[in-house]
Amino acid sequence: MASSAPPLKFPSSLFPSTKKRREFLDLPSIAPVGKSWKPSTVVVAGINGHPQINGSGALRVAFQGAPGAYSEFAAKTACPACATIPCRAFADAIAAVERGRADRAILPVESTMEGTALRNYDLLLRHDLRIVQEINLFVHYCLLAMPGVRPGELRRVISHPMALAHCGRALSQLGLRREPVEDTAGAVEMLRSNHLLDTAAIASPRAAVLYGLDVLAHGLQDESWNVTRFLLLSKTGTRPPQKPAGAGLKTSLVIAHRGGSMIVLLKVLSAFSKRNINLTKLEVINSSNEGEAPVMILDVRGKGSLRAFPHVLYVDFEGSTDESKVKEAIDEISSFSVFVRILGCYVADHNVYDLQ
Numbered sequence: 001m002a003s004s005a006p007p008l009k010f011p012s013s014l015f016p017s018t019k020k021r022r023e024f025l026d027l028p029s030i031a032p033v034g035k036s037w038k039p040s041t042v043v044v045a046g047i048n049g050h051p052q053i054n055g056s057g058a059l060r061v062a063f064q065g066a067p068g069a070y071s072e073f074a075a076k077t078a079c080p081a082c083a084t085i086p087c088r089a090f091a092d093a094i095a096a097v098e099r100g101r102a103d104r105a106i107l108p109v110e111s112t113m114e115g116t117a118l119r120n121y122d123l124l125l126r127h128d129l130r131i132v133q134e135i136n137l138f139v140h141y142c143l144l145a146m147p148g149v150r151p152g153e154l155r156r157v158i159s160h161p162m163a164l165a166h167c168g169r170a171l172s173q174l175g176l177r178r179e180p181v182e183d184t185a186g187a188v189e190m191l192r193s194n195h196l197l198d199t200a201a202i203a204s205p206r207a208a209v210l211y212g213l214d215v216l217a218h219g220l221q222d223e224s225w226n227v228t229r230f231l232l233l234s235k236t237g238t239r240p241p242q243k244p245a246g247a248g249l250k251t252s253l254v255i256a257h258r259g260g261s262m263i264v265l266l267k268v269l270s271a272f273s274k275r276n277i278n279l280t281k282l283e284v285i286n287s288s289n290e291g292e293a294p295v296m297i298l299d300v301r302g303k304g305s306l307r308a309f310p311h312v313l314y315v316d317f318e319g320s321t322d323e324s325k326v327k328e329a330i331d332e333i334s335s336f337s338v339f340v341r342i343l344g345c346y347v348a349d350h351n352v353y354d355l356q
């Protein structure tokens with residue numbers, strides 16, 4: 001017999017039984033997985049039930065990707081009654097809101113495996129949209145292939161770059177060539193429409209059901225605890241929401257400063273700590289080295305122009321911009337920094353939602 005390439009080895013742990021589900025469109029099975037995600041240091045009590053904007057209403061939520069992308073699941077989880085609008089890129093989802101074709105855009109902004117998605121923070125800062133809701137989604141990756149394709153026939157795997165990065169170890173074990181595409185569900189659609197028999201896609205189990213593909217392996221992510229935090233953005237929503245019973249509010253800020261020392265950082269921390277305001281996220285961006293692009297922020301209060309800042313802090317904290325201690329902290333920070341913009345004030349949701 002002629003020698004051929006050794007068969008691909010699929011670790012047995014990647015093959016639990018597959019229970020196909022068909023409830024994608026109404027998503028009845030989304031539920032909190034009962035574990036709080038700590039993006040940095042702080043977690044307060046969880047909120048029960050699904051968060052919704054204004055109770056229900058057919059909100060139009062723009063997301064990046066094809067139907068079945070994780071961002072769409074996040075949108076449906078945040079607002080179960082919404083109509084989702086697929087967009088080619090995150091920038092298109094934002095433009096859809098700006099032009100009135102959608103009421104909200106959804107953006108993934110950080111993940112437990114990769115940290116802050118700076119590319120999406122950049123987008124957020126360049127536009128005049130407000131954060132009105134947060135949602136944490138458990139991201140469970142599967143290896144999908146055309147019906148009947150056997151693992152040994154696969155040579156290549158396509159998916160969103162983040163999904164390929166999150167599954168690096170499993171993909172190295174499988175020895176598949178990796179090729180990035182725009183989103184996970186788009187990869188599945190590509191397999192289907194081009195009838196690719198040597199290619200697998202990494203996407204959700206629901207995308208497999210939606211496009212009629214086989215799930216060859218489950219739980220491909222390198223870390224079993226893989227959560228992505230999404231933000232829902234709106235053109236309206238400049239007022240803080242009512243604080244629901246049993247939940248708190250959260251505010252996101254971007255602070256630009258002259259940099260050059262740790263003193264600004266310490267002053268920011270002190271402005272919060274002396275008022276007993278708890279931070280839930282702190283990201284320090286210094287891009288003053290040659291060749292590094294500064295952070296571009298839309299000055300929504302000033303002339304509405306984009307301004308370049310090499311030193312920026314992203315801060316999320318517990319509290320509302322209606323509280324006097326929060327107002328005082330922001331005033332104090334504004335007195336020694338170059339620029340401060342409130343990105344949004346919204347209900348803090350510490351639940352993590354699972355699609356399974």
Ligand SMILES: O=C(O)C(=O)C[C@]1(C(=O)O)C=C[C@@H](O)C=C1
Pocket residue numbers: 064065068069070071072108111139160162163182183184185228
């Ligand atoms: O491609 C998708 O399905 C997306 O929703 C995008 C995205 C991301 O950009 O991080 C969202 C969550 C997963 O981590 C993988 C990809």
